[in-house]
Amino acid sequence: MNLRSLRCPMQYFNRINLLKTIGSLQDAGTFEAGVRGISFGQQYTREQQDQILTVLNNSSEKELRKLAIGPSSVMRILHHREENCGFSSMDHVSAISGIQARGLARICEAILYGKKPQEKRLPDRGSSIIPPLTLERIQGVSDIVALDVSPPYLTWTHVTRDNSVLALERVKFLEDKARPHLYVYYEGVQQVLEQLPMASLYVVEQKQQRSKAGDVAHAQSQLTVQAMLVALLSHGKLVQPQVVSIKSSAITNLFDLNVGNERVSGQEALRKLVDAGALNLEGKLRSAYFKETSVNREHLCGVMLLARAFYMLIDM
Numbered sequence: 001m002n003l004r005s006l007r008c009p010m011q012y013f014n015r016i017n018l019l020k021t022i023g024s025l026q027d028a029g030t031f032e033a034g035v036r037g038i039s040f041g042q043q044y045t046r047e048q049q050d051q052i053l054t055v056l057n058n059s060s061e062k063e064l065r066k067l068a069i070g071p072s073s074v075m076r077i078l079h080h081r082e083e084n085c086g087f088s089s090m091d092h093v094s095a096i097s098g099i100q101a102r103g104l105a106r107i108c109e110a111i112l113y114g115k116k117p118q119e120k121r122l123p124d125r126g127s128s129i130i131p132p133l134t135l136e137r138i139q140g141v142s143d144i145v146a147l148d149v150s151p152p153y154l155t156w157t158h159v160t161r162d163n164s165v166l167a168l169e170r171v172k173f174l175e176d177k178a179r180p181h182l183y184v185y186y187e188g189v190q191q192v193l194e195q196l197p198m199a200s201l202y203v204v205e206q207k208q209q210r211s212k213a214g215d216v217a218h219a220q221s222q223l224t225v226q227a228m229l230v231a232l233l234s235h236g237k238l239v240q241p242q243v244v245s246i247k248s249s250a251i252t253n254l255f256d257l258n259v260g261n262e263r264v265s266g267q268e269a270l271r272k273l274v275d276a277g278a279l280n281l282e283g284k285l286r287s288a289y290f291k292e293t294s295v296n297r298e299h300l301c302g303v304m305l306l307a308r309a310f311y312m313l314i315d316m
Contacts, residue, residue, distance in 0.1 A: 040090055040091065040093065041089075041093065041108075044108065044112075051112060052112065056086075057081065073103060073107060076097065077096060128313055129313055129314075130206065130245050130247070131244065133244065138314045141161065141200040142200050143160045143161060144307055144310060145159075145197055145203070146303040146306040147203065147204045147229065148205065151221040152175065153170055155170040155299040155302070156170075158199060159304070159311075161311070163311060165279065165280060165304065165307075168288070168289060169195070170296055170299055173191060174188045185228060188225075189225055193229070193232055193233070202229070202242060203244055203246060204226055204229070204246075206245040206246060207222070207248050208248050230243045250309060251266075251305060254309050255269040255309070265298060265301070266298075270304055270305060
């Protein structure tokens with residue numbers, strides 16, 4: 001037998017090896033080589049492809065992040081769109097630099113099946129306000145003081161039941177290099193307590209604790225001061241509770257402050273509330289607010305949104 005006649009041309013071996021390679025990649029769940037080599041997007045219907053292209057061509061950075069697309073991928077999408085005058089086909093989508101086929105598939109899935117804004121669940125009063133308030137206690141609230149504890153500063157606003165802002169303050173109650181000692185905190189809290197307006201109820205935000213090492217000391221100081229405020233404001237009062245907290249998630253959901261996993265500034269949300277008359281910030285208080293530094297304005301904005309969130313929750 002002529003062994004030469006049994007030999008296959010080299011190109012056939014190459015083709016077989018290529019098919020084996022693509023098959024093994026797909027079996028392992030990694031299809032970067034296979035999908036990109038063929039044509040990305042063929043797994044989607046024409047309608048789905050049109051939807052993907054429409055979103056990628058027309059969405060802003062904020063809108064893309066709401067689809068749970070990572071910040072780096074969002075920037076790559078926007079850069080590619082700007083450099084190439086948009087996406088005209090799925091082949092153009094597959095050409096985004098720095099995003100592998102698996103990442104592209106996740107982006108497309110997020111566009112097609114991600115949560116829509118109308119599916120957002122609004123927070124409910126029972127789980128958002130701690131401790132829960134009885135109907136009788138809610139009916140007895142005519143005004144509140146919303147507080148933000150960010151040592152060495154304390155920020156507050158005094159807001160009536162009809163959403164009129166009566167006072168807006170940010171004061172320094174601790175020295176910058178104050179020792180983290182209970183008596184130092186207690187002295188500072190006692191001094192600032194004298195400046196707080198009398199109100200039917202006091203409200204603080206139950207902020208999410210960060211695990212970063214640099215935030216631990218600040219979080220401990222914050223919790224210590226808040227605990228002292230609760231104790232001193234509640235002491236000797238017949239009507240309880242005198243202080244309640246509202247979950248951060250309730251505030252971000254009410255005012256749509258989440259972009260991806262990050263909370264963004266609430267100043268635009270506050271401006272809309274004031275313009276719509278949902279929060280009455282008038283005269284000297286309004287002009288003083290806009291004259292503040294951006295940092296101070298952010299904290300002042302935070303307590304006004306906190307107050308507005310409380311009234312929205314008790315009316316649900």
